[in-house]
Amino acid sequence: MQGGLTAARIEERLGGPATWVIERDAHALMLHEAGSYHRLQTWLDGRRTSLGDPLPGEMWLAPAGREYRGAAEGGAVRYVAVEIPADALTIAAGGRALAGHDDRALAALVRGLAAGEASAATPLLTLLAATLDGAAVRPAPVAVARRIDALLALIEARIEMSLTVEDMAAEAGMSVNSLIVHVARATGRTPAQYLLRQRLRRACWYLMNRPLSVAEIAFATGFSSHAHLCAAFRAKLGASPGEWRRRNASAAIAGGE
Numbered sequence: 001m002q003g004g005l006t007a008a009r010i011e012e013r014l015g016g017p018a019t020w021v022i023e024r025d026a027h028a029l030m031l032h033e034a035g036s037y038h039r040l041q042t043w044l045d046g047r048r049t050s051l052g053d054p055l056p057g058e059m060w061l062a063p064a065g066r067e068y069r070g071a072a073e074g075g076a077v078r079y080v081a082v083e084i085p086a087d088a089l090t091i092a093a094g095g096r097a098l099a100g101h102d103d104r105a106l107a108a109l110v111r112g113l114a115a116g117e118a119s120a121a122t123p124l125l126t127l128l129a130a131t132l133d134g135a136a137v138r139p140a141p142v143a144v145a146r147r148i149d150a151l152l153a154l155i156e157a158r159i160e161m162s163l164t165v166e167d168m169a170a171e172a173g174m175s176v177n178s179l180i181v182h183v184a185r186a187t188g189r190t191p192a193q194y195l196l197r198q199r200l201r202r203a204c205w206y207l208m209n210r211p212l213s214v215a216e217i218a219f220a221t222g223f224s225s226h227a228h229l230c231a232a233f234r235a236k237l238g239a240s241p242g243e244w245r246r247r248n249a250s251a252a253i254a255g256g257e
Contacts, residue, residue, distance in 0.1 A: 008080070021067065028068075029062075032057070040052065061098035148172065159222050
């Protein structure tokens with residue numbers, strides 16, 4: 001135990017599609033470090049919180065006393081699980097869940113805690129509380145939340161296909177302006193930003209877990225060309241796909257699928 005928190009590195013393997021439930025008296029913060037879980041989905045209190053392929057450095061939070069569910073299509077994963085006493089962190093009802101969250105500073109504190117650094121506990125709680133405060137939003141009506149939920153699932157299923165904001169608005173049965181407001185409320189991003197992020201996440205997962213060329217990955221993830229994918233990688237990730245693959249080669253777990 002470090003500063004009232006406990007942290008452990010865990011490795012799990014799924015032989016095929018699987019689901020799980022976390023419902024505990026303490027908060028559980030999970031930092032994905034490596035692995036090949038494919039098409040991970042998570043729900044909090046019955047509402048979808050994330051879809052896609054988890055990448056190293058992304059985090060999920062299962063709040064105390066609430067039902068958190070997950071599902072994946074199989075593979076292996078290595079992650080750090082941090083148990084946080086319920087009275088050490090206040091989580092307001094509503095707002096965006098912490099799911100698929102990428103924050104290098106927070107991830108470094110989680111890794112420090114797992115390495116036995118007790119001094120990481122207080123800044124971790126402080127940064128985590130600030131992150132949750134920044135995600136506080138007015139919850140959408142149930143009917144709207146269901147439409148956005150369905151749209152996000154559709155994006156994941158058709159990620160290799162062309163999807164304009166107008167297409168997404170039509171699928172959700174909303175005006176473009178309403179779609180932008182509600183997707184931003186649910187994800188913290190505009191529809192176009194969310195779509196690009198999900199395409200990049202899928203491309204990164206392929207780079208780590210499949211022996212595909214960059215051109216093949218571009219085609220499989222909705223980019224118009226090899227050059228388009230490379231430009232998006234440099235703009236958003238600061239590296240070419242090849243550089244990113246080499247840098248993250250250690251994040252694959254041998255025999256994971």
